[in-house]
Amino acid sequence: MSDVFKKILDSNLLTSRRKQIFEMKINGFSCKVIGEEMGVSKQRISQLLKTIDKKIRNNLSVEHLNDYIIEIKNNKKNHARRRTIDF
Numbered sequence: 001m002s003d004v005f006k007k008i009l010d011s012n013l014l015t016s017r018r019k020q021i022f023e024m025k026i027n028g029f030s031c032k033v034i035g036e037e038m039g040v041s042k043q044r045i046s047q048l049l050k051t052i053d054k055k056i057r058n059n060l061s062v063e064h065l066n067d068y069i070i071e072i073k074n075n076k077k078n079h080a081r082r083r084t085i086d087f
């Protein structure tokens with residue numbers, strides 16, 4: 001996990017539930033799997049992830065925001081290459 005992601009998870013920016021959702025997503029879990037784990041629909045998880053992303057982007061400093069955007073792009077590329085999720 002990158003330093004930017006660790007800083008976000010260690011901050012008080014997100015509630016514990018949203019931290020859990022964010023952490024699962026950056027670790028490659030799909031919205032469907034996260035939803036099943038949290039007891040909500042994948043659509044609700046998608047909505048929450050959009051809210052989480054907006055909150056992060058609005059509260060990070062410019063230097064950390066750039067790192068966050070780069071890490072999100074790299075994370076998507078890395079997880080797109082994986083076909084299975086390790087449990």
